[in-house]
Amino acid sequence: MQAINPATEQPLKVHPNHSDEEVRGTIEEAQSAFNDWENTSFSHRSNLMKKAADVLRSEQKAFAKVMTEEMGKTLKESEAEVEKCAWVCEFYAEKAEEFLKDELIETDASKSYVRHCPLGIVFAIMPWNYPFWQVFRFAAPSLMAGNVAILKHAPNVPGCAAAIFSVFEKAGFPKGVFNNLFISNEQASDVIAHKHVKAVTLTGSTRAGKEVAKQAGAVLKKCVLELGGSDPYIILEDADLDLAIETTVASRLKNNGQSCISAKRFIVPESIKETFEEKLVEEMKSYRFGDPTDEQTDLGPMVGKKYRDQLHGKVTRSIEAGARCILGGEVPDMKGYYYPPTILTNVKKGMPAYEEELFGPVATVITVKDEEEALKVANDTYYGLGGAIFSKDVERAEKLAATKLEAGSCFVNAMVQSDPRLPFGGINESGFGRELSHHGIKEFVNVKTVYVK
Structure with missing residues (x-):
């Protein structure tokens, strides 16, 4: 995969695609990581997520430069995007345990409650327009909930995908908890169908959303779709x-x-x-x-x-x-x-x-x-x-x-914008499901009823 600098029309660094064998290996590695990650404490996950925020801020200018080179947004907007990603990391580091605490419900049982359990591997298909924010918007809550993630980023922002992978690596997340794949749409279909992949999230066009929903539905997997808009x-x-x-x-x-x-x-x-x-x-x-x-x-x-x-x-x-x-x-x-x-x-x-x-x-x-x-x-x-x-x-x-x-x-009297504290998503052909706030972190969990007589 290779981006073209939209301001200069010059090609940038080439990132080789992953083979089918490498894709299968990544999925197995992610599943192995999940078996340990789901049992870690909220405090442990929180410490790592706060370190991710630190990495984002310490390398803000370098990350902004990659964004601007690959998709053309101004440097000041790129830098602001990196800061917003740090914010969402800190937000879920501080709020995830509260959002996912057990809900005690009074019934005729001696004890009954709802527990929010992670699902496993969440496969994310992300767009180029906010190449850092869209990824962290799903990754921070998903990882804090105990899931692990595999990212397929847009093919015209491969440098951003590699940079995001480095954030989690430098923050100390265990190998396999956050993964990046340079793959085709055909390979993405195979990932959706893989038995270890439990959910799919996509931000992109309505056309792409319909196709992913069709594929996920065929194998009965939960999906969240944030699609186009004409506000x-x-x-x-x-x-x-x-x-x-x-x-x-x-x-x-x-x-x-x-x-x-x-x-x-x-x-x-x-x-x-x-x-x-x-x-x-x-x-x-x-x-x-x-x-x-x-x-x-x-x-x-x-x-x-x-x-x-x-x-x-x-x-x-x-x-x-x-x-x-x-x-x-x-x-x-x-x-x-x-x-x-x-x-x-x-x-x-x-x-x-x-x-x-x-x-x-x-x-x-x-x-x-x-x-x-x-x-x-x-x-x-x-x-x-x-x-x-x-x-x-x-x-x-x-x-x-x-x-x-x-x-x-x-x-x-204000422009529409996403905020970690508020749910974000659409209706009709703008998609379904919600990201951000406590609504977003609960999209990819098993809402499990526990009933004790």
Whole structure:
């Protein structure tokens, strides 16, 4: 496997694929490690997980450099991602025992309780857009619960996969507790089917999620899927427009626009459309795109030519269908897989910008008559990952977010983001299951009833 630096188009280090024999050996090694790891104490696991956090912080700049070279996010965003990974390690190091303590339940037995027991090997198929965070988001709770892990990372971030493996190795985790495989999709299918593998977690596209769910279902294995999103951001007529613009643009352009939970559909009433669009253009124009290693850069390149071309195709087809481009929308004549901050307005149902996820720095503006239509448009999607509502009437916005907006995470006057303390995941074609918080650590355990008469 080999990454291509998206800013320079230069190939990076080659990482040889693992053979089928090596894959089988890794699974056997992981199973052997699990037999010991499941019996270790929470305090022992906690000490190692805190050491992993220490390793992340001590090598933060080196890890950030690998991320930026392989997928193009700015160095400042890469460094922030490493810090967030350290946070999730510390969070579960401190909270796992509390989250998984026995639950005493009063019945007609002399004693009855629920115990949370680890399952075994958790196989993770992870994406390139947050190459460290997505991995630690599953690994920290899974390992703290007593499971062991095997990672198949995206083929365009092999250096990140190797670096993550080194974190657990340097932290002192026993051999086989965390494993990394450079394998094909066909080999991944064999891993899912292996008798020692007990569960699968995937973050990625809806298409990939459906295939993995099909394979896991065929062998009756638990899976958690965090898939795509087309998050609606509803700007009500009484919103603080400066706050709304600053927040939505930051969300839309975060990670070079390549985030499943970024603001994608900007839903605004006709009464404020003109003012909103003027402010939106001004704010998005202020983001400087270019070399992601430059501290002054706000927006780096997209991860690859294929992804940029797919995005541009959706933009072009939307314009041909009647959308109006008021900023960007053209592939720049420069080295690297860059795409400028772009705004499409007059977006209507049936256009790619309305129906599909635009995975890049493109904002779509959809105009509505009132609150009722705004909610109808927001929920008119195959997805259901996140969404946000902006209004000075916080009570009103909260009620709409809690009862009317259909998504796994609904925020008021703030951008949707993942947080170790809160459950994260979607509904509909954004997947199922939850990561993070106490909900996430309980996804891959046997919720065992113990009844003593």
